[in-house]
Amino acid sequence: MKRFLALSLSTLLPLVGCGKNENTLRRDCELEELDLSACDTASLGAVQAEGIWNMDFDFGDGEHSPGVIQFQGTSPHVAGLPLTGKRVEPGVLLMTSELTNANGVPLRYLFAGCRASSPTKVSGVFRRCANGTADLNGTFEAARLTRREGEAEASQVELVLELPLPSGSARDVFVSGGYAYVSAYEGGLHIFDVSTPAEPRPGSSRLVASLKPSAGDVWNEVWVQGATMYVASSTKGVLVYDVSKPSEPLYKKTVPGTGVDARALSLDGNWLYVAAPYPNAEVLIFDVTKPQEPSLSKRYFVENTRPDAGERPYGVQARNGRLYVSHWSYGLAVSDVANPAQPKRLGSFTYTGASSRTAVVGTFGSRTLAFEGGQAWNSYLRVLDVTSPENITQAGEFKLRPEISVQAMALSGERLYVAYYQDGLRVLQVSPSGALEQVGYYNTWREADTGRGASFYEGLSGIKAPGDGFIYASETSRGLLVFREQP
Known part of the structure; x- marks a missing residue:
């Protein structure tokens, strides 16, 4: 979740040394500033806002990132950020996190439910604000981690x-x-x-x-x-x-x-x-x-392969003169290693959203x-x-x-x-x-x-x-x- 913490240069420059008065700061990271008109917020009333949830963040530019909500314990968090505020009531599921980044810029994160398909599955929107101004927006999916329905241990x-x-x-x-x-x-x-x-x-x-x-x-x-x-x-x-x-x-x-x-x-x-x-x-x-x-x-x-596009090797298996490389967003690559000192790619298999x-x-x-x-x-x-x-x-x-x-x-x-x-x-x-x-x-x-x-x-x-x-x-x-x- 490094992207959550890294401000873009275009956002950071106006915030440093600009002498803004606190009274003129925007408040983009408040619930009322989000457009939830297309949401089914009534469905949020049954959400079980407890336990541990896995998340997927969509930044709207083709990039996705995983995350976790930890409601329990002494240090609750969302996406690795301290959970400093939570509202769960009919029509509202809201989580907030407030901190100051390494550049001294106050950040506020807003995670708001949009609809719940069940008490353990939610989709929503998120926003990050620096000094009150929206800097990052996107959507998320979240699901509580429980045993699969109908299964025993x-x-x-x-x-x-x-x-x-x-x-x-x-x-x-x-x-x-x-x-x-x-x-x-x-x-x-x-x-x-x-x-x-x-x-x-x-x-x-x-x-x-x-x-x-x-x-x-x-x-x-x-x-x-x-x-x-x-x-x-x-x-x-x-x-x-x-x-x-x-x-x-x-x-x-x-x-x-x-x-x-x-x-x-x-x-x-x-x-x-x-x-x-x-x-x-x-x-x-x-x-x-x-x-x-x-x-x-x-x-x-x-x-x-293109490392700049996230195509990086994370897994390997060598067998019978072939090398199988799990290459993240590139998919699975197969190379000839009959001569290991001179490998040669033979083919690959990729798919949308490969990981x-x-x-x-x-x-x-x-x-x-x-x-x-x-x-x-x-x-x-x-x-x-x-x-x-x-x-x-x-x-x-x-x-x-x-x-x-x-x-x-x-x-x-x-x-x-x-x-x-x-x-x-x-x-x-x-x-x-x-x-x-x-x-x-x-x-x-x-x-x-x-x-x-x-x-x-x-x-x-x-x-x-x-x-x-x-x-x-x-x-x-x-x-x-x-x-x-x-x-």
Whole structure:
């Protein structure tokens, strides 16, 4: 929500050093100044202005941004701004926030309901004012986060192990050699013994090691191969550790160094692929023939992409000489990496409002299918036939709710396991045609859990299905969760 805080130059200049008298200031951010004549304000009386809501802001110029309303707790907020005022009465749903920005300019934000399609779904308008003058306008959609109607806590899936993290919010999980490696954003990374996940044991006995990042760093995805662990760092690229003894991880080096925001990792043979959206919107390709001595072979900029238009890589999967890049508003790109030092784009799949964030790929008969997930309001899971990358077609889809999106997926045979943020774990059966059928689920998100309501991106955040009969997942508030399908 940086746009909410950044004043345009045309707005800022008249406000600085102009000697305006307070008596002449406008009052554009008052409810009576909004034109709500086309709204169904009578429908607002039934709105449940409580709990946690996900939001989507439309700035009217093609740009959208996610947000959250947190009505509960000691620090209620809307879109990351302190909620300093609230009116909920027949015909009125109004939220306000007042603060002073870094330039000393007083800002007032107004969020007004326009209509409610149900007690938990609202559309409305927002306005920002600087010194009383409107500077930013737009509309929003909001939905309260509750369990999907008609669902229980679980169906055909049981939770066999839950391990809270000692610090941080769980981001990703990787399982190797009987250990689960859980990254935790600013909280670093935690290593757990999961050699016998269904065996009752104190959680404290399972934690074998924790690592802390340097100040200001955030740890994203993690990958373990043999005795080597790779961690995607938001400020340094990739951190390399020796985990031959998981209880005593040994730092080896950082590649390529400071200034690279790495988000996702994929290892295929002796090649490590790293999605780095910032600063250069590139995929870093490392030769890891010597696993603990990665050598940067290529800084790959997917052909025809435009970083200035938001087309940046956030997810990667390398498989059988192909590289699949989740390239946000560009969609899913497929490149030939038979020679990883000379990648070449083969094709792509895009769609209106694309927010391609993650993908997994598998072979079903004679077809290669990519399961692509977006991460914005109205995004969902698409099944793409990428057998011929030059002519990618959609073969199927799976939708839940517009306010909740996909963060990660794992494919095991004909089962697709989806980390669906606040909608938890979804177990899908994949048919050879690409059709998806939900055969199980587990609702992991609970409104009362510690830390809820801080971000649009909360809930089940990482998932792995290594083939040992268990499903390992990271949950932003609950930590490491281990599931098992029920017959």
